[in-house]
Amino acid sequence: MTATTRSAPPPPYAPPPLPPPLAPGARPAPGYEVLGHLVRTGWLDLYDAWSDERACRCVVKVLRPDRRDEDDLADRLLREGRWLRDFTHPHLVRGYETFDGPEPVVVLETLTGETLAHLVHRLRRRPAATDVAMLGVQLCSAVHYLHGRDLLHLDLKPSNVVVDRGHAKLLDLGLARPPGPVPPGVGTFSYLAPEQAAGGTLTTAVDVWGIGVTLYETATGEVPFERDRGRERERERDWSQDTDPRYPQLEEAAPPVAARRRLPRPLAAAVDGCLRPDPADRPTVGRLATALAALLPGYPPGSC
Incomplete structure (x- = not known):
């Protein structure tokens, strides 16, 4: 009788690791310098950033590196940025600026609290x-x-x-x-x-x-x-x-x-x-x- 060998089951699929966030000092858009990474969502990276023009901190939203080719997400981000830039209301976060390229960027006020x-x-x-x-x-x-x-x-x-x-x-x-x-x-x-x-x-x-x-x-x-x-x-x-x-x-x-x-x-x-x-x-x-x-x-x- 010959022994039968069983092949090991294939390892579970592991998605490739995501590229790291931008490092402090990076400039995602002209006039804005990254101070630190705040959070990564399912499709966005948010950064604490410095505005040269305003001489204050702000929040910069960009698409995650692995999702930059998704045009619908880029449109969604820019649409939100333009609305918040044009809206003025004491109970809505304020938008400062949007950049269409080379990568879409939205700049918002930094909120305390x-x-x-x-x-x-x-x-x-x-x-x-x-x-x-x-x-x-x-x-x-x-x-x-x-x-x-x-x-x-x-x-x-x-x-x-x-x-x-x-x-x-x-x-x-x-x-x-x-x-x-x-x-x-x-x-x-x-x-x-x-x-x-x-x-x-x-x-x-x-x-x-x-x-x-x-x-x-x-x-x-x-x-x-x-x-x-x-x-x-x-x-x-x-x-x-x-x-x-x-x-x-x-x-x-x-x-x-x-x-x-x-x-x-x-x-x-x-x-x-x-x-x-x-x-x-x-x-x-x-x-x-x-x-x-x-x-x-x-x-x-x-x-x-």
């Missing part, structure tokens, strides 16, 4: 109800401005908000587009409105949902809908299964915010109203701002 996501999950005690209401009024103001320019944000969430001593600024117009038809799932899983998850014609009500889910997480430390991690692991083991994500917001209503934290009834009602499954049942941005401002002593009504 921290992302709302960091604050929410770092603090042991939840913010006061009045702080949640004030945040909502400020987000309504920024979203009202965008809607006046025929844009939906489509990615409202705590990681896209920076807060400095109670003053919030909204970031990232990378997914922004006019109202109308949108493919399914454009946005971030746990923050998608039902109509956003399903795909179809989107209206300004989709951003009302985004404000509501952001306030919900700020108030409670939790999102109303989580990705089913167990189901995701099943998919990893059996690739024959349908890999389309199952969105819980298409199958059930959001649990009321009062189930996770006791809040003043008008504030809880405002948050819950934003998360109604039918877009037609949600308040307008203006009505939401008025309801939230009524919870703030001395705050002028109709300030959105």
